């Protein structure tokens with residue numbers, strides 16, 4: 001029987017193949033150090049959990065909640081944007097709460113896409129950026145990720161050669177998986193181009209608060225006039241270690257926010273009220289929780305870069321996000337990222353995410369997530385050192401697995 005139209009557009013998750021191998025290795029007793037999924041391991045700060053527990057006891061909070069977010073939560077998000085970016089937002093018309101930023105992004109795609117609309121999407125990138133639009137009937141044209149001097153010329157080329165003219169451009173800085181960070185000047189150029197050419201900008205700022213070097217990442221909404229064309233997505237998953245709570249936001253252009261709010265009003269009743277109240281308290285906090293989370297990832301990043309370098313694998317230090325985008329060592333590059341990732345599970349007891357899972361231009365890399373503690377990251381480096389050493393002595397080991405495909 002032929003697969004359903006939408007399902008046919010969703011290829012099997014590449015990461016699943018590594019996960020299966022990981023599961024099998026664990027079942028055989030292996031201690032796999034899992035640096036694969038970007039699933040934060042840190043507990044949600046106690047004050048936020050306590051707030052949830054207090055509020056959940058009130059039966060009035062057990063009813064359907066507000067799809068677009070309770071007013072206090074939207075006000076707290078407006079206050080965050082004012083405090084952090086100096087951007088003034090109207091909580092009534094320019095902010096909607098989402099069930100994590102992934103849901104918000106996918107339903108924005110659903111809300112604005114007509115069949116065949118072209119969307120410019122970075123490659124490699126977090127999969128929902130492309131598949132949110134593919135599921136909505138859109139067509140993806142890949143864009144470079146690096147926010148450098150070649151970006152605007154590449155954008156001009158993409159727009160000139162797309163028929164129909166692109167509906168939207170997706171940006172994600174700090175980037176998952178590459179950890180590239182954009183400057184405000186970069187955003188200024190992109191906003192000017194988008195306004196002139198009537199292109200919507202969807203900016204994913206999920207890693208706004210996970211930064212280590214240099215200035216904190218800017219918001220595209222800091223650019224004067226950006227509200228005419230742009231919407232930005234933020235998430236509480238990484239900032240407050242709340243991935244399972246499913247809480248995020250879309251903010252920005254009123255017409256786009258209204259479109260998303262309308263679609264969501266047909267689909268959901270909002271997050272459980274106690275979650276919304278606890279999220280409000282988190283956003284209104286003094287920032288110390290966020291600083292602590294940032295500190296943990298910063299130390300893990302330093303340990304990872306240092307220990308992996310000593311193991312013989314030079315990995316550029318990411319300036320932000322909870323990921324390192326690691327070039328596959330030369331000897332193994334011909335295998336591609338999926339086979340290399342499988343090898344790391346089988347021979348080094350370390351799981352990473354194959355770069356190909358983020359798009360075809362990611363295949364020379366793997367993504368390493370900083371979601372195990374410093375001790376485990378050092379252990380991963382020791383395992384990898386042993387593996388790299390043995391592969392150097394007996395390269396046949398490497399070919400064997402690839403040939404089994």
Ligand SMILES: Cc1ncc(COP(=O)(O)O)c(C=O)c1O
Pocket residue numbers: 038099100101102103126172175176204206207234235236237243246247248
């Ligand atoms: C760039 C990016 N956007 C969005 C998300 C999804 O976050 P949320 O938990 O808010 O849905 C992630 C999660 O890994 C991400 O890396």
